[in-house]
Amino acid sequence: MxxxxxxxxxxxxxxxxxxxxxxxxxxxxxxxxxxxxxxxxxxxxxxxxxxxxxxxxxxxxxxIENTLLRIMVIMVLGIYGSVIILTFADYIYR
Amino acid sequence: MEHTEPDRDDIGAKLGMWVFIFTEILLFGGLFLVYAIMRHRYPEDFHLASRQLNTFIGALNTLVLLVSSMTVAMSISAVQKKDKRMATILLLITLLCAVIFLVNKYFEWGHKISLSLYPGSDLMMQLKHGYILFFSLYFFMTGLHLLHLIIGAIILGVALAKIRLGLINDQHYVLLENGGLYWHLVDLIWIFLFPLLYLIT
Amino acid sequence: MTEESYPIAHPSYLVDTGKRKGIKAWLTTCDHKRIALLYLWSIMVFFIIGAILGETMRTELFRPGQQFYGPQTYNAIFTLHGLIMIFLIVIPGLTVVFGNFVMPIMIGANDVAFPRLNLFSWYLYILGAAVVVVSQFAGSGPPDTGWTFYAPYSTQTHTNVIAAVSGAFILGFSSILTGINFIVTIHRLRTPKMTFFKMPLLPWAVYATAWIQVLATPIIGITLLMIIGERVFRIGFFDPALGGDPILYQHLFWIYSHPAVYIMILPAMGVITEIIPTFSQRRIFGYKAIAFSSLAIAGVGYFVWGHHMFTSGMSKEAIWVFSLLTFLVAVPSAIKVFNWVTTMYKGSIDLKPPMLYAMAFIFLFTIGGLTGLVQGALATDIQVHDTSFIVAHFHYIIFGGVGFAFLGGLHYWYPKMFGRLYNIRTANIAWGFLFTGFNLLYFPQFVIGLEGMPRRYFDYLPQFTLSQQISTVGGYLLGIGLIIMIVNLFRKSGEKAPDNPWGGKTLEWQLPSPPPEENFSTPPNVSDFPYDYD
CATH class of the missing domain: 1.10.287 (Helix Hairpins)
Incomplete structure (x- = not known):
């Protein structure tokens, strides 16, 4: 266990x-x-x-959790942030 | 006890819950993206429409969720300290908070619906575009959040029953931890919903 | 079946050992190997249906004008063909069959991290499939939107879109749960001595895939809910009449559906990476480059969705950014192709069926990938957008790539799965039909696409007749190849398979064929490198 x-x-x-x-x-x-x-x-x-x-x-x-989990959280937020930025690359300039 | 369960892996179970929470974050993420774009397109309308929402109820629900988040976190400490009575009280407070949230939401939504401010109503179709989208987003986002709140409350209810039965104890509490993680997710989403919907005046 | 020949202490996983027998034992199993077979059977059934639908479309297109069904039926059929092939077969396909069957064994585990959740995912898959099927018959007629459900048409058509969308939602949920299961499995259940960099490359690919499943699928989930909200409550997110934006739907749809392409192709690449060293009897070239390129494809692949929308009315700046990112994602794919070819260089290549499929994969995937760059470039995309060039391109990737990898993997692990060998000569003949038929079917579509043949049309101008007829003949050859292959694999008369028929080095070849229910009674020994042939 x-x-x-x-x-x-x-x-x-x-x-x-x-x-x-x-x-x-x-x-x-x-x-x-x-x-x-x-x-x-x-x-x-x-x-x-x-x-x-x-x-x-x-x-x-x-x-108090291990580093792996912290890296994962940062990665997920980073990906989501990039998605927002890329979508706005369309809307800001349209 | 431990020797009979070679497959038990609490760290794995918690990792699974975290990854599930990531999917939930991106599920709401899609809605927040729609919100951001629509707000970008109709800043004035969003500004005015959000005044229709009752900041007091929103703030009250924020406090209720924050308190409930704390009591869930504390209940894990209580279980770890073998304090069954304290854990029960803390989880009951959490569930009470969930009920208060639901009652508030009932009155809030009821009021909006009585004013015909819901997607698809005849009044709605005559309003400006930004208003329509704001109220659609309001109902969609708070509705989905409500669904998650109810699921979270059910998980915590199960955890409470298992604490009473001794199935969750200071050796086995990963279900309570995972239920707690889910409950904090509900809180996290509300932390963003509240200012974005109620406070953009 | 050869299960009798194993000692009673370790009966094969195909033998019922529990209280339940027969079909009941299969439907309540939590064994990852049995669940893999449950998926395999379901996928085969859906694939046959999808293929028959495809063949009827080819028959309809044999001559210009209407042959035996009209435009509305044609629209419904290509929608159903797309829904079945994409959502029921290639998106889950390799992950759920080989990811379930081989991945846990390869990392020295006895099962996945959450076996019951794994079975639950299969039931969700079946439920989702059932809802998609029901959408064809219940309500106001089969959906005619294409598998993409583009708004505002999907929010206005009178066909039964809600049921189809709900089916896709449930399938997405199943996919997410599988992804969670595999991520936790690979993190937690590797046998003690196996570090991440001693892991075979299929688990690497499955791991990268699982992350895309987990992080991209929720976006389509919420988008499909919005479609339902749009139809039921008129929420207006995608309805220009209410201030919404249809292009926003395309953004949300492709934020998932482009990464979904990598959900399909990454495990396919993983399978090819297993086959090539075995049949070349050579160390894989550039192990770390392949492992990292899987992660790179998953990572960059998340940010290229806009290349589906160059002609939709996006801003010029966004188009430019997405075009650049699209070219970037070609780099890790090319790294893999380079590594496969280099692994084969100076190897002792053994042209058994799995290797033939793997080599066909490299050839077809390269054509599919390079024609993809034609669409990633802005100017040429305007010319080929919505033509049959696109149809040819994604069939080269999805059938030529994912499909051939699936068949290659099936021929590779078949002896392990069932403990029997198939007839190798017949399998080679079937491969010949498939490869020839495939190219005859799709290559002419590139040519007429460039000449202006639009996709999703049930009719065409007379000058395309010859090419369309070559395509149709190719389609029939492909069908014949599939029949020969299926009959060859599933007739009950193969000789008993040895434990390691191909001389593979990964852990699954150290187990008996078929493996016992409990894969490893003690954690297996792992060598420093999973592909030590030299």
Whole structure:
């Protein structure tokens, strides 16, 4: 049988992560009222990506998983990002 | 116990779940691509149409999902610490969050439908193109997300039952881990849906 | 069958050892070898149906004008022919048959990582196939969109598109689950001493394929759901009347369907890479180059989808980028061809049927690949777009490449699968019919395509008559070759096969033919290099 050694993450770490996520949510809700126009969507996406990164790292345990999995996640996101860029190569110039 | 299961491979099971999560990311990825292109084509309409959505309900659902994500993650720690009672409470909170999310969504969708803001309605056909596409995307994306939320809740319900029966314990908890991973995926997608649909004013 | 000759301690996997017997045992099996055969039988049945549909189209095209069915029937038949051949045969084909049967043995594993999921994938495959078949008979008439389901026609035609699309969706799900299974198998179940670079090259190809299955198929899944949404709810994503964009459908469709071409061809290349060293009795040339070129094809192949859309109204800048990327993806394919030919150089070549198929593969795939570059170049693509040149090109890749590799693999591993030999002379004759018939059938389509014969037309101008008739004759020769081959393989009278009839070096040849239910009772010893012939 193959099992990994146990990493027990403490409750308090999860609680701290939740607080950070909630703060980021609060920022993203209030950001549009600052009237930053073109930057609003950019800020929203940056915050969302940060939140996603935190969920992946702590809740989904990428921090303690093996390197292979981290490489795979980066590869998948890289491929998806390239697909978006290539599709926009059509729409931006059309 | 271990000697009777030579084929058990928890790392493999988790790797399988991760690869499945990759497919889910690209499934939603297709929708986000459509969203990005339509928003690029109709920025003004999207801007105005998104005002029809209730930011408060969206924010509430965001918080509900974040809390539920935390409790799922904590329940794994509880199982590892052989704290069956704590694990049960944490998973019940998660499922309660799922129910709150569903109730919110019911009222939110119900309100939109009562205003005839759904794909294919007569009112919809007379609106500007960007509005039509925005609401189609809204229903398509949140609908697919809802389906995943329900599936995730069912998996976690099974995990809860298995914890009660002692089938998930501090030696065997890969099902709970995988259910948790799926639940975090549901959360991840909502993290992007929320600002893109509700907050682009 | 020769299963009686094995000691009772290790009966062959073809013998029922469990409580269930006969067909029940097969339908509930979790053994990767039996599941491979389940797929093989289903694929053979669908292939025969698809081939018969193809032959009726060739017969209809024997003379200009209507022979025995009209345009609507012709449209429905080429749609069904495409659906069956693409979604039911070549996309799953080599992966599910050889990936299931040989790949776990080659890496020294006893089964795939998730055996029950593997069986479930087969049931999904059958369910998806059944839904596609139902779409032909239920509702408002068989779909007439072509296998591509291009919007906005697919969202407006009154034929039964929803059922066909749902079938394709289910088949995609089956494909994804197989991909997940194989990725985890190759990562987790290699026998302890086998590192990634001691692994034979078929598992490498299957691994690269599995990643495309996992990362590209969901895109077609969501796109097909959008087609259903478009038809049922009028969501308008692809409907210009509601502000949508039909070209967006083409983007989404080809984001999957171009990588799908690599889902088909990569395992085919893997099979060829196994056959050539065995029958040349020579070390494979450039092992790492072949392994990495599989990954490179998978990687670059993901980003070339736009070359299907040069005439659709994409921006010039996008066309330019996609054309460049298309030329890039030809490089790793050419590396493989170079390596195969170099492996054969100075080898002691043994022209057994698998080798004949492998050599035919190299020849036909090269023609298919080079004519692909004609379409990757912007100016020439405008001329040949939507002509029978395209039909000829992708049949050279899909039938000449994937199909011949499938038949080569079948002849190669047949003794291992069934423990019997086939008649080699008859197999060579069948190969001769297939090779001649194939070229007669598709080569004239290149010529008349350049002269302006459009694809998907049930009728044509009189000047194309001679070429069309050569094609039809070629089609019949091909059919005769297939019949001879099938009869030769599946009549019940071959002599018992030795464990290693071809002198192969990979692990499957160290097992009895057919292998026992449990492949390896102890993890096998692995040499430093999988192809040590020298």
């Amino acid at each position: 193959t099992t990994e050694e146990k990493h027990i993450t403490s409750y308090s770490l999860y609680a701290r992560v939740l607080i950070i996520l909630m703060v980021l949510t609060a920022i993203t809700i209030t950001a549009p009222s600052l009237n930053l126009t073109a930057f609003t969507i950019l800020i929203a996406l940056v915050i969302a990506s940060t939140k996603a990164g935190i969920v992946l790292t702590y809740f989904m345990h990428l921090k």
